[in-house]
Structures are given as structure tokens and as C-alpha cells.
Amino acid sequence: MRQLLPSSMALLWGLQFAFLTPALALMLVDLFGATPADVGWVLALYNGGGFLASLIIPALADRKRDYLRPMLFCGVLALALPGVLALTSSLPLAVVALLVLGGPAGVGMSLFFAHLKQSGAGSQDVVTMRAIVSFAWVAGPPLATVIIGSFGSQAILLALAAVALLNLVTTGIAFRRNITLPGSGAGPASGTDDGPLASKLAVIGVVIAFTILQATDSSAVTIMALFVDQKMDGQLIWAGIALGVAAALEIPALLAIGRLSRSIPEKKLIASGCIAGVLYYAGMTFAADPIALLSLQILHAWFFGVIAGVGLTLFQKVIPRPGLAAGLFTNTRRIGAIASGPIIAFGSMTALGYQGVFGICAVLTLAAMVVIELTSRSSKASAAKEQIPAASQS
Structure with a gap:
């Protein structure tokens, strides 16, 4: 049970x-x-x-x-x-x-x-x-x-x-x-969980970065049918197949990510997801046939698997209030969906048409990875400064 x-x-x-x-x-x-x-x-x-x-x-x-x-x-x-x-x-x-x-x-x-x-x-x-x-x-x-x-x-x-x-x-x-997840520990956490809320800079940085990542994924999914219609002579069935393949691959990707999270730090897993996202969007910018379209969905599945799985655990680590962390993470998807509108509008006005949207998504994904890296370094620096006074007082 x-x-x-x-x-x-x-x-x-x-x-x-x-x-x-x-x-x-x-x-x-x-x-x-x-x-x-x-x-x-x-x-x-x-x-x-x-x-x-x-x-x-x-x-x-x-x-x-x-x-x-x-x-x-x-x-x-x-x-x-x-x-x-x-x-x-x-x-x-x-x-x-x-x-x-x-x-x-x-x-x-x-x-x-x-x-x-x-x-x-x-x-x-x-x-x-x-x-x-x-x-x-x-x-x-x-x-x-x-x-x-x-x-x-x-x-x-x-x-x-x-x-x-x-x-x-x-x-x-x-x-x-009062059933809890097996293998999860001794039982419900008490007190204030993992401690006080992390620095505002860390929270803001993570929220912004994942909103950007969610916006790129929402943009890519939204324009998939239009992209296929433009590049593949109206063979819209390939849009549905591609999205279905990505969704199906997402499950084994998440299971693999779960196992890897035991030995690989979250930061590296997130970096791997962002790199996969950059490669996916860059590849889609030049994709012109169903074989390329379907092959690239492997990268798409890994990218979204990392966002959905490791992203949630990162929020729970940065924001040690479980409800607030899950709520903010959920809302990055909602805000990202709203932000996808301007991305699609701007990208589709480029000379590449709908492929330009994927190009912009590649750049934004790279920018989000940089924001996560800078936020991580800033948080470590702040933690180190807090430990120095504590050590001197002891």
C-alpha cells in the first residue's frame, strides 16, 4: 500500500x-x-x-x-x-x-x-x-x-x-x-524543514530562468503544427507524431534522470538539460524533413524531463517551504505560456519564419543556463560570507 x-x-x-x-x-x-x-x-x-x-x-x-x-x-x-x-x-x-x-x-x-x-x-x-x-x-x-x-x-x-x-x-x-512515500525517510518533516527561505537573489534567479525555459518549450509546442505545415508541404500528421514521440520519450527520460540524481548533482543535470535544449532548438532551426524532426525529439524529451523533474526538486531546495516551492514552479509554466506569445510573434517575423522561433528559443535557453549558473555562484558566495562571521564568533 x-x-x-x-x-x-x-x-x-x-x-x-x-x-x-x-x-x-x-x-x-x-x-x-x-x-x-x-x-x-x-x-x-x-x-x-x-x-x-x-x-x-x-x-x-x-x-x-x-x-x-x-x-x-x-x-x-x-x-x-x-x-x-x-x-x-x-x-x-x-x-x-x-x-x-x-x-x-x-x-x-x-x-x-x-x-x-x-x-x-x-x-x-x-x-x-x-x-x-x-x-x-x-x-x-x-x-x-x-x-x-x-x-x-x-x-x-x-x-x-x-x-x-x-x-x-x-x-x-x-x-x-498518514502514509508517506516509501524510502523517503523517517516520516514527516518538522520545524521549518530545511531552514529559512534562500536569498531573494537565488529565488528570483531560479524563477526567471525556469520561466524562460518553460516559455521556450511552450513556444516550440505551440508552433509545431505551423512549422511542419511551412516546411513539410502541409504534412500536419508529422507534427502530431513528433509531439507524441517527445511525450512518450519523456517518461523513460524522467526515470533515467531519477536514477542519475543519486550520483550526479542537480546543477550538472540541469546543465545537461539546457544543453540538450539548445541543441534541439538549433537542430529544429534547420530541420527540413520528418526524419530530422523525429530524431530531434530525443533531445526535446531530455530537455523537458530535466525541466519538469530536476526543476521541481531544485525549487524545493532553493525554497524550503514545500507548498510555496511547488506553487512557484507550477506558475513558471503558466507565465512561460504567456511569454511564449511575444517569442512566437518576434521569431516568426524573421527571415526564417517559424524556424526563427526555434532559433530565438536556442538563444534564450542558453541565457537561462547562464542565469542558473550565476545564481548558483552568488548563492555559494553569500553562504560563504555568512559562515565567516559565525566561525569568528565561535
Whole structure:
């Protein structure tokens, strides 16, 4: 049970939003008659609400050092959301439900990883759980598409409710038995965890760097179909295949990263991911056929695996407040998605067209690696200065 339960929780929380996210726009149109403009502002409000919730709820959980109880609250909201959406045909009411229920419900995943950290989970444990979430995102969107295509948009609401109910059951079992991740240590951490918040410079540097990395990945994924249409005579199927290959390779990449984290420092793993990202984007700048496109997805998988897996553990190390660390890391993805707009706009105006976007992403990834390196050096220098006065007083 102690081995199965955390894995089940990671899978179910991953499925909850692997079902909802890709199907949301379609549901808004089919069930509520939303126009394309409506879809745009509704998704903006929904993501904005999720942004605020992922900062506020984990911060409150940090104060009480309790993450399972707020996870139960998120599970209740996740169960209520499809119920409300199924009972109304009003777009304004659906928007309210997405803001009040959907935004806070999405924090459950951040709280799950905060609970792992508080339980004493090591880097390999966290990365392994992240690999399970990735599996949910590989399986979830196609399964949601099959459900909608076979039974209609209403059916996905039933699937969401079923997953939410299972989430409540597994989280409730963990809460009652206080089950923690096996091999993670003696039990829940106490006191202030790893100490006070790291220097503001370190936190700001890491947040900026990973926002840049997330923005480049979001840009690359967003323009993939347009890039393939431009360079490969409209053979759009290769865009879907490429993204699918990258997502499938992400799982073994994360498992490998988890094992390597035992012997290789996080800083070196992150550097390897950034280098893979630079090579991927540089290669995509000149890719012109499906073979090159698919071959480069190996680098893409390693790059994103490092961002998703090692990035989360780095945040938890730099910010010793598990909820805040997970919340900030989650929001680098949201902010990165917003920042991808200007990257795409600027890159596509170059002489290379959509390939120019990949070129800019290569430069930005290199810049993010430099920021992480400078931040690391600054943090070490600050720590050394703090130790000198302490040594002189003793």
C-alpha cells in the first residue's frame, strides 16, 4: 500500500487535468455555445484564477505544515466542478465554476509534491512521481478525445467526476493513515524543514530562468503544427507524431534522470538539460524533413524531463517551504505560456519564419543556463560570507 498509494495519487491527479485541459475549449463550445473570442477570455480567466490559487493555497498549507487536508479540499472542488458544469447551460455560470472550483482544484498536484517533500522524499522519488504524471498526460488527452468522439462532450464530465472521486478516496486513505512515500525517510518533516527561505537573489534567479525555459518549450509546442505545415508541404500528421514521440520519450527520460540524481548533482543535470535544449532548438532551426524532426525529439524529451523533474526538486531546495516551492514552479509554466506569445510573434517575423522561433528559443535557453549558473555562484558566495562571521564568533 505504501508503494502503490503515492503512485496512484500521482496518476489520478495527473489524469484529472490531462482530461480537463485539452477538452475544456471543446466543452465550452459544445455545451455552452462559446464563440472563439469567448473561449479566449474564459481560458485567460481560468488560468489567472489557477495562478492565484497556486500561490495562496500552498502558502496557507505551509503555515500549518499540512498538505493532505488541503488536497482533500481540492478533491472536493474537482468533484463539484463537473457536477456544476453538467447541471447548467449558462456560459457565465460555467465561468464562475471554473474560477471558484476549477482554479483551486488544480492546486492539488502542487500540494501532492509538497507532501512528498515534507515526508522527506528524495530527488529520485520526486522525479519518479513526476514520470507517472507524465504518463497520465501521454494517455489522458487521447483517451479524452476518444470519450468525446464516441459519447459526446457530456461524457467527459462523467469521466472527470469519476477520476475526482478516486482522487478523494486515495487522498482520504493517505490522510487517515498518514502514509508517506516509501524510502523517503523517517516520516514527516518538522520545524521549518530545511531552514529559512534562500536569498531573494537565488529565488528570483531560479524563477526567471525556469520561466524562460518553460516559455521556450511552450513556444516550440505551440508552433509545431505551423512549422511542419511551412516546411513539410502541409504534412500536419508529422507534427502530431513528433509531439507524441517527445511525450512518450519523456517518461523513460524522467526515470533515467531519477536514477542519475543519486550520483550526479542537480546543477550538472540541469546543465545537461539546457544543453540538450539548445541543441534541439538549433537542430529544429534547420530541420527540413520528418526524419530530422523525429530524431530531434530525443533531445526535446531530455530537455523537458530535466525541466519538469530536476526543476521541481531544485525549487524545493532553493525554497524550503514545500507548498510555496511547488506553487512557484507550477506558475513558471503558466507565465512561460504567456511569454511564449511575444517569442512566437518576434521569431516568426524573421527571415526564417517559424524556424526563427526555434532559433530565438536556442538563444534564450542558453541565457537561462547562464542565469542558473550565476545564481548558483552568488548563492555559494553569500553562504560563504555568512559562515565567516559565525566561525569568528565561535
